[in-house]
C-alpha cells in the first residue's frame with residue numbers, strides 16, 4: 287500500500303443492476319475528490335462507456351439535487367466487450383488518455399469481477415463501492431439500495447395483504463434475488479409472511495403444503511408466501527402451480543414485484559450509507575489502498591479485497607430464518 291501524494295483525476299462509474307442510492311454515492315465521490323483538489327470524470331454506462339471513451343467532467347454543482355433520485359445519472363450496463371482482452375485494452379487506454387489515475391467502481395459482483403481484472407492486467411488502482419439491491423457482498427452489513435428495495439417490497443405487500451384477506455386468497459409474491467435470499471427473508475419477516483422461500487435453503491413442497499394445511503386447520507385461509515426469484519422450487523408462478531397441483535382447494539394469485547424494487551427515491555439509510563461509502567472510497571485511494579471494497583461492518587469502515595467481497599458469499603442469517611419460522615405459526 288503506497289500512499290499517493292496527489293491524484294490529479296479519478297474516474298467514477300456505476301455498473302450492473304442499478305440501485306437506489308447510487309446517485310448519492312456518485313455525489314459523495316465527486317464532492318470528496320473536489321474537496322481535496324482532485325478532478326473527476328464520470329464514466330457513462332459502466333464498462334461500456336469506458337471502452338467507448340464516453341466520459342464527462344463532473345464538478346460539485348453537477349451532482350446537485352441528485353441525492354434523492356433513484357437510478358443513476360451515469361447510467362449502467364452489462365458489457366460483453368469488456369469480457370475480451372481487446373475490450374479491456376481499449377478501456378484502459380481511454381482511462382490513461384483522459385488522465386484518469388484511479389477509479390471508483392460502484393456496483394455488485396459483476397462490476398467487481400471486471401475491476402479486479404482491470405487492476406491485475408493494467409495496474410489501474412480501483413476501489414469498489416457496494417451498490418446492489420441484493421446485499422450479497424461480503425464485507426459490508428448492507429449494500430447501497432438494499433434498504434430502499436426492501437421498503438418498496440413491504441409497501442407493496444402490505445397492500446396485497448388487504449386484498450388477500452378480503453378474498454381468502456393465497457398470494458405468492460416474487461421478490462428479486464437470483465442467488466441471495468436477503469430481500470425475501472427480511473421482507474418476509476416484516477410483512478408477517480406465512481412462508482419464505484429462499485435460494486440458500488432447499489424448498490420441499492410437501493413441507494409447504496403441511497404448513498398451509500396447518501394454517502387452514504387454525505382457520506387461516508389467506509396467506510402470503512414470499513418467493514425469492516432464485517428459489518430452487520422455481521419462481522412465484524411455478525411454486526403457485528405446484529401448490530395448486532398438490533391441493534386444488536386454494537384460491538391462489540401471483541404477483542412479481544420485479545424492477546419496481548430497483549427504482550424509487552433512496553431511503554434515509556441508503557442515502558447516508560452511500561454518502562459514507564463514496565467519501566471513504568476516495569479517502570482510501572489517497573491512503574494508497576487499491577483493489578478493495580469499502581464497506582461498513584458494525585458501524586465501522588472496513589476494507590475487503592475485491593476478490594473476497596465477491597467470493598466469500600454471504601451466508602443467510604440463520605437466526606432470522608429460525609425467527610421467521612417461529613413467528614409465522
Ligand code: F6P
Pocket residue numbers: 303394418419420462463464515548
Ligand atoms: O443484481 C441485481 C438484480 O436486480 C437481481 O436481484 C436480479 O436478479 C437482476 O439484477 C435482474 O437483472 P436485469 O435488470 O438485468 O434483468
